[in-house]
Amino acid sequence: MxxxxxxxxxxxxxxxxxxxxxxxxxxxxxxxxxxxxxxxxxxxxxxxxxxxxxSLKRNNQVFSIPIQWIPEEFRWTNFVDIWTQIPLATYLGNSVYLSVVITFLQLLTGSFAAYGFSKVRFPGRDLLFLLYIATIAVPWQAYMVPQYIIMHQAGLTNTHLSIILLQAFSAFGVFLMRQYYMSIPDELCEAARIDGLSEYGIWWRIMLPLSKPALASLALLTFVNTWNDYMGPFIYLTSNELWTIQLGLRSFVGQYSADYAMIMTGAVLSVLPILVIFLFGQRYFIQGIATSGLKG
Missing domain, CATH: 1.20.5 (Single alpha-helices involved in coiled-coils or other helix-helix interfaces)
Structure with missing residues (x-):
């Protein structure tokens, strides 16, 4: 009642x-x-x-007016022929190699540096962090030439190692991970220190498991940026067998500028890996951006 x-x-x-x-x-x-x-x-x-x-049309049908969104004849052979016209497997393999290695190194260096800037107390920590983050504001064109001179004198030009060394550290990655670490209670680290766990053990056994969403976000952003990078490989890589998919497609466009359907086929193949990774990782990416710290 x-x-x-x-x-x-x-x-x-x-x-x-x-x-x-x-x-x-x-x-x-x-x-x-x-x-x-x-x-x-x-x-x-x-x-x-x-x-x-x-990518599924003939060349004379690509720019037809009005646009024919559904081809009358699906030319699936385009996705087979392009592998014989350019060394696409080599380009894709180089892009995968560089993207995976650079992503792994940025996760390693970014998370470890972020732990030091967020959970380890030492004189000048905040000032050093601000100076390091301030490098994000410096345009890449300002230090592009000095970087190339250093790599040339070290004999690392025309090698994948030059790209890896230059992109293995990211101020943005450190900033992203530090912001996530700051939301994790300091009491967890203090309790671990009392129990005798070293700083390396705290980072490996406590901080990393709690920061999976942030790590996934950083991994996705780094992989996409490395995969789509054009200027870095263009400057440092001169041998065709070292080219990435972006350089390979640009060279293909220059040689076969009228083969529109095949150009679109190559573009689709270059986008597919990024699309698949984003579809599988978008849940972790959104979680890493929208949440922080421990859940109640």
Whole structure:
């Protein structure tokens, strides 16, 4: 009987119940918001859809007017022929190698440096961190030439090692991991120190397991940036067998500028690994950006 005489939650809180006009406005706002999101998604996905469609056409059908989104004849042979026209397997293998190695090194160096800047107390820690993060504001063009001179004098030009050494450390990665580590209670580290665990053990056994979302976010961002990097390999790699997929596709476009369908096929193949990785890792990426620290 008591439940029957209870007022609705909105009335109990001293709020007037939402009437039909208010509910109608909310519905309109929701519909407009979803319509805007759908429109934005269409604008973003439209070029990709055109690229995939063009990769399955003949050359004379790529720029047909009006645009034929669904080809009359699906030329799946384009995805076979391109492997014989350029050493695509070599380019993809080099890109995978560089992306995996650089991503691993940035996770290692970034997480370890972030632990020192967030959980280890030493004189000048905050000032050193600010100076290190300030390097993000320096454009790459400002130190591009000195870097090349150093690598040339060290005899590392035209090697993958030059790209790896230059990109193995990331100020942004340190910043991202430190912000995540700062949300983890210091009491965990203090308790581990009392139990006799070293700083390396605390980083390995406590901090890393608690920061999987942040590590996933950093890994995804680093892998995508390394995969799409063009200027770095263009400057340091001159041998064709060392080229990445971005250099290989640019060379292919220069040699076969009229083979539009094959160019689109190569572009699709270069995007597929990134698309697959993002689809499988987007949950961890969103979690790492939206959350921090321990969950209650």
């Amino acid at each position: 008591t439940a029957l005489h209870e007022a609705p939650p909105a009335v109990k809180r001293g709020q007037a119940p939402a009437g039909p006009p208010e509910q109608g406005r909310r519905l309109v706002r929701m519909v407009l918001a979803y319509a805007a999101l759908v429109a934005a998604a269409v604008v973003v996905l439209l070029p990709f859809a055109w690229m995939v469609s063009s």
